[in-house]
Amino acid sequence: MSTRVGVITFPGTLDDVDAARAVRRAGAEAVPLWHGDHDLQGVDAVVVPGGFSYGDYLRAGAIASLAPIMTEVVRAAGRGLPVLGICNGFQILCEAHLLPGALVANAGMHFLCRDLELTVENAQTAWTRDYTAGDRLTIPLKSQEGRYVADAATLDELEGEGRVVFRYAEPAPNGSTRDIAGITDAAGNVVGLMPHPEHATSELTGPSADGLGLFTSVLARVTA
Amino acid sequence: MTQSQVPVDSVKHAEATPEQPQPFRELGLKDDEYARIREILGRRPTDAELAMYSVMWSEHCSYKSSKVHLRYFGETTTEQMRSTMLAGIGENAGVVSVGDGWAVTFKVESHNHPSYVEPYQGAATGVGGIVRDIMAMGARPIAVGDPLRFGPLDADDTGRVLPGIVAGVGGYGNCLGLPNVAGEVVFDPSYAGNPLVNALCVGALKTEDLHLAFASGTGNKIILFGATTGLDGIGGVSVLASETFDSDSGGTGRKKLPSVQVGDPFTEKVLIECCLELFAAGLVVGIQDLGGAGLSCATSELASAGDGGMHVDLDAVPLRATGMTAAEILSSESQERMCAVVTPENVEAFLAVCRRWDTIATVIGEVTDGDRLVITSRGETVVDVPPRTVAHEGPVYTRPVARDDAKQDALNADSPETLPRPETPSELRAEILRMAAAPNLASRSWVTDQYDRYVRGNTVAAHGADSGVVQVDESTGRGIAVATDCNARFVALDPYVGAQLALAEAYRNVATSGAVPLAVTDCLNFGSPEDPHVMWQFEQAVRGLADGCAVLGTPVTGGNVSFYNQTGTTAILPTPVVGVLGVIDDVTTAVRSGFAGADGDAVVLLGT
Amino acid sequence: MARVVVDVMPKPEILDVQGQAVTRALGRIGVSGVSGVRQGKHFELDVEDGIDDETLHRLAGSLLANPVIEDWTVTRL
Amino acid sequence: MARVVVDVMPKPEILDVQGQAVTRALGRIGVSGVSGVRQGKHFELDVEDGIDDETLHRLAGSLLANPVIEDWTVTRL
Numbered sequence: 001m002s003t004r005v006g007v008i009t010f011p012g013t014l015d016d017v018d019a020a021r022a023v024r025r026a027g028a029e030a031v032p033l034w035h036g037d038h039d040l041q042g043v044d045a046v047v048v049p050g051g052f053s054y055g056d057y058l059r060a061g062a063i064a065s066l067a068p069i070m071t072e073v074v075r076a077a078g079r080g081l082p083v084l085g086i087c088n089g090f091q092i093l094c095e096a097h098l099l100p101g102a103l104v105a106n107a108g109m110h111f112l113c114r115d116l117e118l119t120v121e122n123a124q125t126a127w128t129r130d131y132t133a134g135d136r137l138t139i140p141l142k143s144q145e146g147r148y149v150a151d152a153a154t155l156d157e158l159e160g161e162g163r164v165v166f167r168y169a170e171p172a173p174n175g176s177t178r179d180i181a182g183i184t185d186a187a188g189n190v191v192g193l194m195p196h197p198e199h200a201t202s203e204l205t206g207p208s209a210d211g212l213g214l215f216t217s218v219l220a221r222v223t224a
Numbered sequence: 225m226t227q228s229q230v231p232v233d234s235v236k237h238a239e240a241t242p243e244q245p246q247p248f249r250e251l252g253l254k255d256d257e258y259a260r261i262r263e264i265l266g267r268r269p270t271d272a273e274l275a276m277y278s279v280m281w282s283e284h285c286s287y288k289s290s291k292v293h294l295r296y297f298g299e300t301t302t303e304q305m306r307s308t309m310l311a312g313i314g315e316n317a318g319v320v321s322v323g324d325g326w327a328v329t330f331k332v333e334s335h336n337h338p339s340y341v342e343p344y345q346g347a348a349t350g351v352g353g354i355v356r357d358i359m360a361m362g363a364r365p366i367a368v369g370d371p372l373r374f375g376p377l378d379a380d381d382t383g384r385v386l387p388g389i390v391a392g393v394g395g396y397g398n399c400l401g402l403p404n405v406a407g408e409v410v411f412d413p414s415y416a417g418n419p420l421v422n423a424l425c426v427g428a429l430k431t432e433d434l435h436l437a438f439a440s441g442t443g444n445k446i447i448l449f450g451a452t453t454g455l456d457g458i459g460g461v462s463v464l465a466s467e468t469f470d471s472d473s474g475g476t477g478r479k480k481l482p483s484v485q486v487g488d489p490f491t492e493k494v495l496i497e498c499c500l501e502l503f504a505a506g507l508v509v510g511i512q513d514l515g516g517a518g519l520s521c522a523t524s525e526l527a528s529a530g531d532g533g534m535h536v537d538l539d540a541v542p543l544r545a546t547g548m549t550a551a552e553i554l555s556s557e558s559q560e561r562m563c564a565v566v567t568p569e570n571v572e573a574f575l576a577v578c579r580r581w582d583t584i585a586t587v588i589g590e591v592t593d594g595d596r597l598v599i600t601s602r603g604e605t606v607v608d609v610p611p612r613t614v615a616h617e618g619p620v621y622t623r624p625v626a627r628d629d630a631k632q633d634a635l636n637a638d639s640p641e642t643l644p645r646p647e648t649p650s651e652l653r654a655e656i657l658r659m660a661a662a663p664n665l666a667s668r669s670w671v672t673d674q675y676d677r678y679v680r681g682n683t684v685a686a687h688g689a690d691s692g693v694v695q696v697d698e699s700t701g702r703g704i705a706v707a708t709d710c711n712a713r714f715v716a717l718d719p720y721v722g723a724q725l726a727l728a729e730a731y732r733n734v735a736t737s738g739a740v741p742l743a744v745t746d747c748l749n750f751g752s753p754e755d756p757h758v759m760w761q762f763e764q765a766v767r768g769l770a771d772g773c774a775v776l777g778t779p780v781t782g783g784n785v786s787f788y789n790q791t792g793t794t795a796i797l798p799t800p801v802v803g804v805l806g807v808i809d810d811v812t813t814a815v816r817s818g819f820a821g822a823d824g825d826a827v828v829l830l831g832t
Numbered sequence: 833m834a835r836v837v838v839d840v841m842p843k844p845e846i847l848d849v850q851g852q853a854v855t856r857a858l859g860r861i862g863v864s865g866v867s868g869v870r871q872g873k874h875f876e877l878d879v880e881d882g883i884d885d886e887t888l889h890r891l892a893g894s895l896l897a898n899p900v901i902e903d904w905t906v907t908r909l
Numbered sequence: 910m911a912r913v914v915v916d917v918m919p920k921p922e923i924l925d926v927q928g929q930a931v932t933r934a935l936g937r938i939g940v941s942g943v944s945g946v947r948q949g950k951h952f953e954l955d956v957e958d959g960i961d962d963e964t965l966h967r968l969a970g971s972l973l974a975n976p977v978i979e980d981w982t983v984t985r986l
């Protein structure tokens with residue numbers, strides 16, 4: 001039986017089709033999950049994809065974090081279910097307090113869509129086992145509110161526990177604190193990042209296929 | 225604000241008060257146009273009717289100055305050119321078949337003036353409007369583009385207008401989840417105070433899913449869905465508001481309603497998904513987007529394209545402002561709304577799909593026997609008209625056309641031969657540096673980095689490539705390429721040849737990506753049609769473009785005309801932006817721009 | 833030095849996209865008793881004592897608000 | 910029915926890029942005497958009379974503001 005990875009659609013989610021495609025390319029079955037349901041359909045992992053859920057009105061991810069499906073995601077994450085938040089999904093996970101800190105307006109204040117290099121800092125999480133620490137990935141960043149912020153104590157804790165998973169290889173173009181691009185929770189099953197690995201799963205439609213590793217990593221974890 | 229006691233200007237009231245003066249001139253109608261409305265109706269129009277006729281007979285909606293010229297596109301389209309065309313000029317957007325049962329629809333439209341007044345919202349709602357045009361054909365929008373023109377970087381308004389427009393195009397398109405794959409950024413002094421914001425959208429559909437806008441089948445229901453209707457974008461029609469009417473700000477009446485609209489891309493994104501689900505479930509007989517002229521346009525166009533009449537009850541329209549008059553409801557340009565015709569047995573299923581997407585949907589009327597468009601408000605008939613007279617039988621002008629010989633000859637005499645040439649290596653160096661730093665040649669990444677080009681994962685080429693290339697069918701690799709171009713300085717020198725050069729450039733940009741060019745759309749941005757020299761530019765450009773299309777065998781499937789682009793009495797450079805769409809059987813074979821090969825590859829220059 | 837507050841709100845006849853979204857969210861999370869929310873911008877300015885009200889209003893209307901779609905109030909704290 | 914205002918501001922330690930951009934623009938348009946601008950959000954709520962302050966504070970802190978990055982005040986008009 002193949003691994004089943006859920007992909008949530010909120011009103012205003014945009015990158016669910018891409019995330020589902022990345023899941024399939026990695027060899028798993030993509031299971032659509034609906035924001036208004038209280039049902040994770042027994043999936044082995046969940047992707048919270050990018051977009052502008054609820055228009056990102058109020059604050060990016062704020063309204064989506066209150067959706068019925070998120071109650072289930074929070075509960076299942078606590079029991080170790082692998083959860084990946086990409087871009088708006090990362091924002092939603094922070095608003096739902098699954099990950100610490102917050103994402104605020106880019107330093108340049110504009111939406112920024114650019115291919116850039118990420119360094120893998122932690123290859124032990126559910127979503128990064130197929131990488132090696134120090135790997136460089138070319139992946140698109142596309143967001144308006146992608147600057148990661150947290151108080152100093154939280155940042156020190158994240159660094160101290162190796163919970164910074166991805167860092168921008170060049171100075172963060174969005175002004176992200178300590179060039180942080182992605183982080184994980186203490187248990188290593190919940191990961192959030194601003195750049196879009198699902199847009200880097202084929203040379204034809206992306207800058208590289210470097211992003212596929214996140215989706216294959218979780219298969220190994222689930223079947224292990 | 226309380227529900228005010230504005231007397232309803234009903235048809236009955238209009239019949240009883242034939243001499244009541246009406247502000248038709250303030251609404252932009254000429255004396256003879258007003259007389260013609262009275263003749264059509266056999267009485268004075270009601271306020272609501274006057275509002276409808278005045279917006280629908282405006283230059284923007286009726287093409288009254290351009291119609292006689294645009295006919296030339298039809299006259300020069302051959303049977304062979306028509307063979308791949310499933311819908312052409314006159315529909316919301318042109319549709320061409322691209323093989324394997326797929327069809328593609330695309331169109332470019334202007335939102336110039338609103339973008340000057342409120343750059344962010346003007347540009348944003350420009351994107352929103354063209355996307356709804358594409359949806360109204362039954363298609364899924366798959367890409368957008370944005371040919372833009374600004375005054376010089378240091379012109380007074382550019383610092384305000386350019387960042388706002390770019391943020392608006394991005395803000396709306398990014399939130400809709402449509403990759404931005406093509407466009408232009410051009411600077412010229414003639415656009416100072418009159419930037420051009422043209423928005424392009426491409427959609428894809430299976431040929432059997434093509435939807436055309438018409439209301440037929442007596443008893444079929446008219447459903448308005450999407451956003452609520454408010455006081456935004458009413459603009460000129462405010463003169464019809466009663467003086468006795470209290471506004472929120474107290475006692476001044478609603479004399480000056482804003483003419484700008486505010487976009488809500490989130491609502492539109494949900495509307496797209498909702499529409500696609502409705503199409504897939506076969507719940508839609510006919511559909512029309514609400515754009516310029518709002519319900520006036522949608523109801524009269526749906527009714528005149530159908531085979532019966534239509535009754536609409538304005539009391540059913542969900543409003544977001546209190547005390548709106550019938551004229552205001554009919555003229556509101558509130559965004560993110562669509563109007564569908566649905567058989568009675570499908571209404572419940574239709575509403576259920578809308579509920580799933582949190583989209584407000586309301587039955588506002590039905591298709592009737594007979595041939596009148598009847599609109600009621602608070603129990604009274606406020607509109608009773610033959611719909612074709614509103615939508616299609618507006619005034620047609622044959623404006624004077626005259627080449628201003630003195631001006632045109634002087635322009636052509638001022639040739640580049642007289643310009644100084646760099647003579648020494650250091651002069652050449654300075655010249656190259658000046659060119660590299662020129663806004664018209666510099667990198668566009670400050671603009672294009674604000675646009676999502678990846679969303680939906682089908683973008684094969686976008687900014688930096690000669691044309692945007694987007695995969696349509698993942699299983700076969702079938703895709704499309706699209707490019708827009710126009711060098712308005714060439715058009716100013718010779719509008720006939722200049723329009724052909726714009727066509728040839730866009731055509732080449734599509735062809736060099738490996739696609740076969742199939743169809744053309746255009747956005748004809750010109751000065752005042754009341755200036756005979758501008759009309760001459762317009763006529764020449766249309767003829768040049770049409771003749772060029774005939775030679776290349778690619779039909780013009782749709783487009784848009786924007787007149788009155790001028791600062792004071794000075795018109796912009798004539799700017800017929802041309803978009804070309806091509807098909808590519810397998811996007812993996814698309815040719816990328818730039819030197820991608822190995823060292824030692826030969827570089828070949830083709831052409832003359 | 834004085835502290836000045838400028839509040840900018842969408843005009844009543846202009847669609848308040850953000851406020852609507854918040855109002856709907858309230859319903860979804862089961863908050864009752866709040867019937868409508870409107871959202872605007874709140875600016876806090878540090879202003880030298882010599883700056884008069886007219887200057888502040890000009891500043892607000894040209895930089896902080898877009899008079900075409902927004903209203904604003906200026907308050908000295 | 911009461912009107913309640915909630916003002917939400919970025920915490921002082923969070924870089925306020927929008928406020929900074931406004932501050933820079935002041936210089937460009939030649940306004941002097943305004944030394945710093947901070948930008949936040951302004952909400953106006955229509956609230957039923959039965960709703961107490963505690964409920965309002967909870968609402969503000971859980972929905973209208975994100976306590977990780979923002980401070981807020983609640984004012985009854």
Ligand SMILES: Nc1ncnc2c1ncn2[C@@H]1O[C@H](COP(=O)(O)OP(=O)(O)O)[C@@H](O)[C@H]1O
Nearest residue numbers: 370372405406407408409668686687688689690
């Ligand atoms: N406003 C815009 N929106 C999207 N793409 C744009 C825009 N302006 C320019 N581009 C893209 O940038 C690239 C270069 O544009 P341009 O300088 O006009 O070159 P050319 O017309 O010679 O192809 C093209 O891929 C074009 O589609």
